[in-house]
Amino acid sequence: MVNQVIFFYFAVVILASAILTITQKNPIHSVMFMLLLFFHIAGVFVLLNAEFLAAVQLIVYAGAILILYLFVVMLLNVDRESTAARANRFWPWMAGFGALIAAEVILLIARGTFPSEAGQQPMRLAGSGVKELGELLYQKYLVPFEVASIILLVGLVGAVMLAKKRASD
Amino acid sequence: MIPLSWYIILSAALFTIGIVGVLSRRNIFIILMSMELMLNAANINLVAFSHYSQTLTGQIFVMFVITVAAAEAAVALAIIILLSRNRGSIYVDEFNIMKG
Structure with a gap:
């Protein structure tokens, strides 16, 4: 409660x-x-x-x-913020579209059935949770973890390359 | 305890607010922030399912989503700086160079 x-x-x-x-x-x-x-x-x-x-x-x-x-x-x-229009000219359509999606999803969820047994109690973990998370991350999901580090590197290099001033400017 | 469907409804509503923000705002910052809203809605879903299936896999995926969001924010903000430097505007409906 x-x-x-x-x-x-x-x-x-x-x-x-x-x-x-x-x-x-x-x-x-x-x-x-x-x-x-x-x-x-x-x-x-x-x-x-x-x-x-x-x-x-x-x-x-x-x-x-x-x-x-x-x-x-x-x-x-x-x-220009104080004078410019906030929304583009389609915004009433888009707001209606969003309300439609929300109504549809909520209707689907309300009519669906969900398992009520699982998750009613706290997660059963051997330790604090951080240890299990680390073991999972470095053993089972090691390759996605390395790919994530490459994504961060690409983001770093890309941001610097994009935002630096060119010599001709 | 809290039913699983409450979390999904919260996540769906947050995602919808993000969609409306992306589709209707002119300022490119707000559009990017609405994309962060949608990523957070997905994160709530992943953590809720992770809790309800009593495994930690969903939480691992939330970490990857946060990583991708950080990289995306860095690159997107660099692009915004370029846009405002080259075209002098941060309003998306003023970029009509391709006659869209």
Whole structure:
């Protein structure tokens, strides 16, 4: 019961801050609501017994990615923000389209059946969870782990190559 | 305890908000942030299924999603800086060089 109340609070704040993120005029305000969203998603992860992922969510998403966004938003001039239109001319169609998708998915979920037995108790792990996660990551999923490091390297080199000034400029 | 369908409904609603953000906003920053919203919706789904099937595989995949999101954000923000430097705008409906 207590868990359900906590989940309800997290869900309401997540959805409200998501809507505020995509409707704000100033991108800096959007980033701030995004920060609130990430904190509450980390809370949902804690509810799901994924404490390590909650920490990763806060450190990587809120600490690194969002700060990167904030830097670039502040680097570029936003003086046109107060006068320019927020949405493109198709936005009522797109909002209706989104509501249609949401209604369809929620209808499907409400009519479907889900196993109620599994997951009613905390995850049964031998240790703290971090150890199991590390073993899985370095043994069974070693090749995807290495591919992820290559993706990070490509992102690093690509960002530097794209953003550096050319000699002719 | 919390039923699995609650997590899926939360994730679907978050994903839909992300879709509406991508399709309807003009500012390219908000579009990128809406893409992050969609990735987070997928993450909630993965962690919920991981918990309900009592295995850790979903959590591993969330880590990969976060890695890809970090790389994507770095490259996309570099492209935005290039766009605003070369074309002087960050509004996507002003880029009509291909007459789309």
